[in-house]
Amino acid sequence: MVSVAHRGGVDPEASASTVEMRATLLNETLQVLGIGNVRIEGRRALVDGKLGTCTVHLGSAVTHVMPGGMLFIVPVGAQHRGRLFLPFADDDPKTAEVLSKVILLARDDQIMDPNILSQIRNH
DSSP states (O other), X not given: OOOOOOXXXXXXXXXXXXXXXXXXXXXXXXXXXXXXXXXXXXXXXXXXXXXOEEEEETTTOOEEETTTEEEOOOOOOHHHHOOOOOTTSOSOHHHHHHHHHHHHHHTGGGOOOHHHHHHHHTO
């Protein structure tokens, strides 16, 4: 179990306005990319991939394979491969993580990472 503490009583990654902004940004991005197998339900993006159905939390970027197993996709930090540049977004790394996970899972039949594939297929 992991616990994260926030000062001031508001988690900046999961506030209603942040989640709403990420949902809007995600919807627009999916339209531009022609991705139609993702829908937003509350604070989660539901991805109906070819290999399975997954969810990505729009606040925390926590990912699950349905019917409920965790899916561990570790983002590569900017210090390892250079900054990820999203011309339509600010420099919020959590927003970039949410969008990249959703797009990756929407095209799950193109994933080559054996660790991610085995997690999806084993649920």
